[in-house]
Amino acid sequence: xxxxxxxxxxxxxxxxxxxxxxxxxxxxxxxxxxxxxxxxxxxxxxxxxxxxxxxxxxxxxxxxxxxxxxxxxxxxxxxxxxxxxxxxxxxxxxxxxxxxxxxxxxxxxxxxxxxxxxxxxxxxxxxxxx
Ligand code: FES
Numbered sequence: 001x002x003x004x005x006x007x008x009x010x011x012x013x014x015x016x017x018x019x020x021x022x023x024x025x026x027x028x029x030x031x032x033x034x035x036x037x038x039x040x041x042x043x044x045x046x047x048x049x050x051x052x053x054x055x056x057x058x059x060x061x062x063x064x065x066x067x068x069x070x071x072x073x074x075x076x077x078x079x080x081x082x083x084x085x086x087x088x089x090x091x092x093x094x095x096x097x098x099x100x101x102x103x104x105x106x107x108x109x110x111x112x113x114x115x116x117x118x119x120x121x122x123x124x125x126x127x128x129x130x
Contacts, residue, residue: 019054
């Protein structure tokens with residue numbers, strides 16, 4: 001069996017939503033200390049909808065594919081759904097990742113959470129009740 005699914009290879013070779021959003025409503029950057037990979041997410045949020053999302057990832061193929069898929073999963077969706085995005089959902093949408101590459105999808109979940117934290121720090125009135 002191939003190490004990576006076709007979807008992983010597709011999102012690695014043709015990543016969706018790469019780039020920067022100037023004046024983004026939320027920006028999050030996370031890294032993994034062990035592998036040194038870094039992921040940055042930019043969110044444009046209007047009317048509680050993720051209108052746009054872009055990413056920059058300096059990392060492995062799984063990290064690039066995970067960021068790309070994660071952006072596709074939350075783009076155009078309510079912020080409440082983006083908040084619930086898990087690394088498992090990202091990995092499943094990619095038709096799986098090798099076990100030792102699951103941490104790459106964790107980076108995508110954390111980057112989005114971090115961007116949403118940034119958004120809520122600027123708009124505390126939008127924060128859902130705990
Ligand atoms: Fe670290 Fe993939 S090896 S994010």
